[in-house]
Amino acid sequence: MVTLRHQISRLLMAGTLAVSMIIAGCSSSEKEPQASSSATNATAAAETTPAAEAQEQATETPAQEAQAVTLLTPKAPSLIPALLAADKPTDTIELKIETWDTIEQLLARIQNGDAAFIAAPLNVGSNLYAKGLPVQLIQVNTWGSMYLISTDTEKQTLADLAGETVYIPGQGGPPDTLTRYLVSEAGLDSDIELAYSTIPDMMQQLAAGTIKHAVLPEPVLSGLRMKLAGKLSEVVDYDAAWQKAFGESLPQTGIFVNSEWAKTNKEAIAAFQSQYKAALEESIQPGADLTAAAEAFGMPEAVLTQAMGKIMLAFKTAAEARQETDHYFDILLKMAPESVGGKLPDDGFYYAP
Missing domain, CATH: 3.40.190.10 (Periplasmic binding protein-like II)
Structure with missing residues (x-):
């Protein structure tokens, strides 16, 4: 059987993961040697019950394939x-x-x-x-599972980002829409500039210090957190903000x-x-x-x-x-x-x- 770890390695090399485990069951049973005497045959026939026949059929029937x-x-x-x-x-x-x-x-x-x-x-x-x-x-x-973070640990709230630029992964998607919603609700539309990039580019720039504020999902954010030795400020936890606004x-x-x-x-x-x-x-x-x-x-x-x-x-x-x-x-x-x-x-x- 190809191991799951081997298949993961194929995913990393080819971009496609295939986990394939075939389940098929088949039982075989040996027939008892036939007795030589007619008396023995008659006794065996008499002892064969419908339940025993059903059990024998179930044993001989292959398991249904998944x-x-x-x-x-x-x-x-x-x-x-x-x-x-x-x-x-x-x-x-x-x-x-x-x-x-x-x-x-x-x-x-x-x-x-x-x-x-x-x-x-x-x-x-x-x-x-x-x-x-x-x-x-x-x-x-x-x-x-999405966070607005800052490499400036003094920035703790959206209001602290007034006059700053926040980078978002892609324009028009949920990270963009939700950030604009929260910024608008905080009355900071004209104070915070939103810019757009890709997650890999933002990760590189945050690590290099060329940008300071970004919206990132987990688990990639934890990779950045470890690279920067935890020197990140969590400005917005989107789930916590949603919970506070709507109770869900x-x-x-x-x-x-x-x-x-x-x-x-x-x-x-x-x-x-x-x-x-x-x-x-x-x-x-x-x-x-x-x-x-x-x-x-x-x-x-x-x-x-x-x-x-x-x-x-x-x-x-x-x-x-x-x-x-x-x-x-x-x-x-x-x-x-x-x-x-x-x-x-x-x-x-x-x-x-």
Whole structure:
């Protein structure tokens, strides 16, 4: 069997992770030698009961092969439980993990219909649904896990950033929209300038000291924190700010199912939900094995372990997370309608078993 660690190494070299564990069971039984006398044959026949025949048939019938399904996920916190789940296959599904890097890649895979499950930011799923693509939200698993930080440790609040520039990963996405919302609510629209870059570029510039303030997600932020020996100020914890404003957590990432495939695979979906939930709960326990995830992220396991304290992983089905998700979409719709596809998703967006 190809080990999970070997497959992670292939992911780092080729950009694609394939965890493939084939489960097939087959039992064989030897026949008893036939007795030579007719009396013995008669006795054996009399002792053969329907229950014994059923047991013999069950022994000779091969175990049903698990259904192979693919989960596409970005290299984000949703990948952590996914790898643990794939390493513990069930009798129902055999989970294969592959990663996507760009929306174009994700769109092509969805159009090809070759992935049953897709992990993506919630607003991305809403956009895909608005475009008529066959996606339905089945769960939310990542909440908050995003921070506005400063290398100037004297900066502690948004008000302290007046007259400064904050760098954000990409224009028009949730980090941008949520930052603009918080800045506006604080009455600092004209005082804080927002600029846009990529996460790798921001990480380099923060480490070099050429920029001071940026919005970064975990677990990459913990890598920077370790590189700078902790000399960072956490100006805004987006989940804490959301909690303070609305009394609920900030939903960020979920898993979607191909709605066409879902029509005839409800048992597989239920098995996936159960398997992923168990893996998520395992991943947040002290001492959880994060080796495979650390390799996939390309960071030391010690850094990822530290980051787990700042990553909020919590499993909620689409129905359970509906209130938080609708509220999140409502804010995005008001601030940047295009970020959710121009309208709130209807009931069909939420998978119902």
